[in-house]
Amino acid sequence: MDKAWADKSVPEVLAAPVSALKGVSDRQGDLLKEAFGIKTVADLAELKYVGWAQALAALDAAK
Template sequence: MPVTANLVKLVDKEYQDKSLAELVDAPVAALAGISDRAASHLKEALGIKTIGELGRSQYFRTAKALVDLADHGE
């Protein structure tokens, strides 16, 4: 099933016409609000280079799960 999304506020302008598959392989700095410097820190600290790696990171998934549990009263 095709998925469409308005990516204007989510990614930098040069990535707004990319497919989701292309976005997953794009550098973390393609996300709106993530600077090249911040992306460099993610790479150095956690080895995260792409949006896909960020989204699949065990650290970020664990943090998201803990926040969801806390927000919904465990």
């Protein structure tokens, strides 16, 4: 988390813009919104492509 969001509750962080995540700039957040319609941390977490990538990584780690 960005320092400004470190003391927020989980629901507040999930409702925050993706730029609340450490290393994600406002510009990168805008690009995610443009490409995938992502506005919040929750939107990013629920993105099907993220789920697919996590599943592939888990399969690879299990071998």
